[in-house]
Amino acid sequence: MIKRNLKKQLIIQAAIEVFSKNNFQHSTISQIAQKANVAEGTIYQYFKNKEDLFFSIPVEKTKEFCRELELHLQGITGAFGKIRKFIWYYLYFFKMNPEYGRTLMLEMRVNKSFAKTKAYSSFKDLTDRILEIIKEGQEEGIIRKDVDIFITRHLILGILEHVLTRWLLKGEQYDLLERCDEVNKLIIHGIGLTTDPNGLK
Amino acid sequence: MIKRNLKKQLIIQAAIEVFSKNNFQHSTISQIAQKANVAEGTIYQYFKNKEDLFFSIPVEKTKEFCRELELHLQGITGAFGKIRKFIWYYLYFFKMNPEYGRTLMLEMRVNKSFAKTKAYSSFKDLTDRILEIIKEGQEEGIIRKDVDIFITRHLILGILEHVLTRWLLKGEQYDLLERCDEVNKLIIHGIGLTTDPNGLK
DNA sequence: ATTATAAATGAATAAAATTCAATATTGCTT
DNA sequence: AAGCAATATTGAATTTTATTCATTTATAAT
Numbered sequence: 001m002i003k004r005n006l007k008k009q010l011i012i013q014a015a016i017e018v019f020s021k022n023n024f025q026h027s028t029i030s031q032i033a034q035k036a037n038v039a040e041g042t043i044y045q046y047f048k049n050k051e052d053l054f055f056s057i058p059v060e061k062t063k064e065f066c067r068e069l070e071l072h073l074q075g076i077t078g079a080f081g082k083i084r085k086f087i088w089y090y091l092y093f094f095k096m097n098p099e100y101g102r103t104l105m106l107e108m109r110v111n112k113s114f115a116k117t118k119a120y121s122s123f124k125d126l127t128d129r130i131l132e133i134i135k136e137g138q139e140e141g142i143i144r145k146d147v148d149i150f151i152t153r154h155l156i157l158g159i160l161e162h163v164l165t166r167w168l169l170k171g172e173q174y175d176l177l178e179r180c181d182e183v184n185k186l187i188i189h190g191i192g193l194t195t196d197p198n199g200l201k
Numbered sequence: 202m203i204k205r206n207l208k209k210q211l212i213i214q215a216a217i218e219v220f221s222k223n224n225f226q227h228s229t230i231s232q233i234a235q236k237a238n239v240a241e242g243t244i245y246q247y248f249k250n251k252e253d254l255f256f257s258i259p260v261e262k263t264k265e266f267c268r269e270l271e272l273h274l275q276g277i278t279g280a281f282g283k284i285r286k287f288i289w290y291y292l293y294f295f296k297m298n299p300e301y302g303r304t305l306m307l308e309m310r311v312n313k314s315f316a317k318t319k320a321y322s323s324f325k326d327l328t329d330r331i332l333e334i335i336k337e338g339q340e341e342g343i344i345r346k347d348v349d350i351f352i353t354r355h356l357i358l359g360i361l362e363h364v365l366t367r368w369l370l371k372g373e374q375y376d377l378l379e380r381c382d383e384v385n386k387l388i389i390h391g392i393g394l395t396t397d398p399n400g401l402k
Numbered sequence: 403a404t405t406a407t408a409a410a411t412g413a414a415t416a417a418a419a420t421t422c423a424a425t426a427t428t429g430c431t432t
Numbered sequence: 433a434a435g436c437a438a439t440a441t442t443g444a445a446t447t448t449t450a451t452t453c454a455t456t457t458a459t460a461a462t
Contacts, residue, residue: 003459004409023312025226029450039411044451106312111224144390151383155391158363162355169315182352189345190356190391204428205440229418240442245420 008046011036012060015053020099024054024107051113058108058119061100065093066126079137080188083156086130087187088180090160094167095176102168105161130156134191143191155190159183209247212237213261216254221300225255225308259309259320262301266294267327280338281389284357287331288384291361295368296377303369306362331357356391360384 014036018027029050033040047053072089076082094101108114109123134152137143143152163179215237219228230251234241248254273290277283295302309315335353338344344353364380 007409028448040450041412041452042410045409050450111307147386148383151380151387154363154367154384155360155387158359158361159356160359162359162362166355179352182349183355185348186352186356186391190387208440230420231418241419242421242443243441246440251419 007038007042011038011043011046011053012056016057016099016103019054019057019107020103024050055108055113055117055119058100058104059117059122061097061104062119062122062126066122066129068093069126069129078142079133079140080142082133083137083187084184086133087156087160087183088177091164091176091180091183094164098168098172101164105165105168109161127153127157137191147191152191156187159187208239208243212239212244212247212254213257217258217300217304220255220258220308221304225251256309256315256318256320259301259305260318260323262298262305263320263323263327267323267330269294270327270330279343280334280341281343283334284338284388285385287334288357288361288388289378289381292365292377292381292384295365299369299373302365306366306369310362328354328358357388360388 011032014032015027018032018035021027022031029040029043032053033043036043043053047056069086069089072085073082076085108119114120130153131149134143134149138145138149160183163183164176167174167176167179212233215233216228219233219236222228223232230241230244233254234244237244244254248257270287270290273286274283277286309318309320315321331354332350335344335350339346339350361384364384365377368375368377368380
């Protein structure tokens with residue numbers, strides 16, 4: 001049924017707006033129902049409860065992130081360039097979607113139930129993608145092989161998440177993309193990459 | 202009045218236990234009141250509301266962290282050794298205080314009101330301390346000067362927080378201190394440190 | 403047009419946070 | 433030690449929200 005899915009999207013859209021303005025705790029079902037122009041009971045026709053509605057938000061958004069990322073990575077050869085692009089795209093995406101970033105980073109990612117959601121699977125696809133790039137870099141000989149690839153992934157995601165989280169907590173006062181170059185420098189040194197093809201500083 | 206403060210501590214202790222077992226959302230004032238052996242109304246004599254009680258928890262704990270850290274840093278000269286020790290102590294502290302880690306990392310740090318709490322001031326002391334160490338390292342010539350010190354701090358805190366958060370979300374299945382060496386390697390390379398006094402890889 | 407099925411409603415219920423008037427305790431003064 | 437004022441404690445009443453459910457309304461099929 002086409003109309004059913006449409007109304008579901010309508011409710012999710014209202015939920016995005018309400019949840020990102022206030023937080024989970026301070027958002028009410030009645031606010032969301034009002035914004036979506038439906039009765040409170042209707043929401044429970046589409047979602048098991050408030051939490052279920054909450055976790056339905058990132059599913060589409062994360063898929064979008066991954067889809068667009070692949071597009072941006074197209075045509076770039078070499079792990080070095082791919083990592084640069086990944087860092088840029090990550091910061092760019094959240095610069096463009098701060099409300100979603102707020103909800104994802106400050107509330108969902110940090111919730112134990114998140115690991116059980118569909119959005120998490122997409123998120124996992126993303127982290128798997130980084131792993132591939134790291135392996136590629138190791139084969140090319142531009143990423144050190146003496147460090148565990150999972151730890152290297154921690155490095156990359158750790159810095160990015162930290163930079164993003166600070167930005168969100170500070171109220172998005174500066175341009176997130178300003179951080180691009182410095183994050184790059186740090187990560188590239190951290191994983192033993194170098195712009196010099198000889199591989200020495 | 203001594204007894205007033207004692208009862209406040211009693212309520213906080215009960216709150217730590219309840220909040221770390223369930224989360225903020227699923228912890229009730231009546232559970233906390235029961236565990237503290239007071240009436241529900243009493244809690245509101247000491248705390249403005251549930252959130253205020255929640256944010257009172259990390260104040261003492263963060264002070265403890267900073268106090269102990271200074272002790273561990275005593276006698277260590279050189280930014281290199283201090284950073285190693287800092288990484289070790291950070292992981293050690295949360296290995297020993299996983300319930301508190303869970304509450305702090307997964308719920309508080311990520312809450313906008315956190316920046317307004319007293320605990321945040323202590324937390325800020327901690328990040329200021331890292332900044333000092335970084336400056337010291339730059340003067341010693343073992344930390345690169347071409348990267349902003351605040352970004353370097355992002356690197357260190359970013360990796361540590363990321364490693365800690367994953368560990369907590371995975372249910373503390375492995376020994377957090379296992380990550381020590383690899384985190385060290387990454388950070389030390391990332392900030393341009395080297396064990397070789399010549400400063401070359 | 404009639405009927406069956408699905409969707410939507412909002413008043414009723416339930417559960418939890420918060421308030422408050424009444425009660426008990428403590429500490430001070432003589 | 434008794435009386436009094438100030439403080440602390442209580443738990444029942446109130447308020448706020450999530451969730452349920454019996455009823456109504458819309459949709460689709462024959």
